[in-house]
Amino acid sequence: MAETALRAFVTGFPIKHSRSPLIHGFWLKEHGINGTYEAIEVAPDAFSSFLQSFPGKGFAGGNVTIPHKEAAFAAAQSHDAAATAIGAVNTLWLEKGVLCGGNTDAYGFAANLDSGAPGWDNADSALVLGAGGAGRAIVHALQSRGFSSIAIVNRTLSRAGDLAAHFGAGVSAHGWEEAQALVRQAGLIVNTTSLGMSGHGEAEDFPLDLSNAQKAAVATDIVYVPLKTPFLAKAQGAGLKTVDGLGMLLHQAVPGFERWFGTRPQVTAALREHILADMKKAGAL
Ligand code: ATR
16 A cells, blocks of 8 residues: 655745755665655745645645744744744644644754764853844854843844844854954854855855864854855964764754654765765865
């Protein structure tokens, strides 16, 4: 008797560059699951009708990426704690017909550091560069893992201020002119800006001197194309421990896969190699 295939999606606009189908496809094959994970491009004005129609098409749920994360938050009838704190949803599933939304970005960020820099959360003080949508998930992750002082530096000071006001005690907002002094205090330095991201103007040199950072400081970037961003190159040059952003992408996929397909997958070296091979093929490395 043929079982009906389990279906999940990733939707965004555009969606063709998403590597999520490769990740979930790898796990489906690895676990021998009769299922599919499909990239579906949905324009913003069609997003709400997409949400209404996916259960009828046999989808158990899926991932949501730019620009739909806030709309998915608004549409979900129930939210997990991370989505509530961040105000954005990247994972959707159904519970007795109710549309539920979660956010796994903060989980993915922390799990990547747990794996690449164990003990990273022993520090009290973090410096977060950038205050965009991704910055919100990072600040939530840092608060959840006990950082008592989180300094956010952003070009547009009001965006950093909004984030600091949202997350409250221990989170402060600063302009770039203060970044140099903040580097010295931080046990963890996170780049969430698009500076140095492929296709966003190739900045060879990241505009921050890291030579005064604490010797035990950890530096991480959420950008993974290129894998060694100008920020990470600079941090390596300054002798800091670095963790690249690809692991965050891999780890954030774990909870969704478990929800839709019923098996908790592992982030392995083989999965990472599989994605790196695709990035090389696409000329992204
Ligand atoms: P996302 O929501 O995915 O994080 P975003 O909202 O475009 O993306 O945010 C990108 C981040 O990179 C922002 O913090 C942005 O600063 P502004 O809020 O001032 O726009 C930062 N950023 C982008 N280009 C930058 C540049 N040339 N110099 C400094 N910061 C930059």
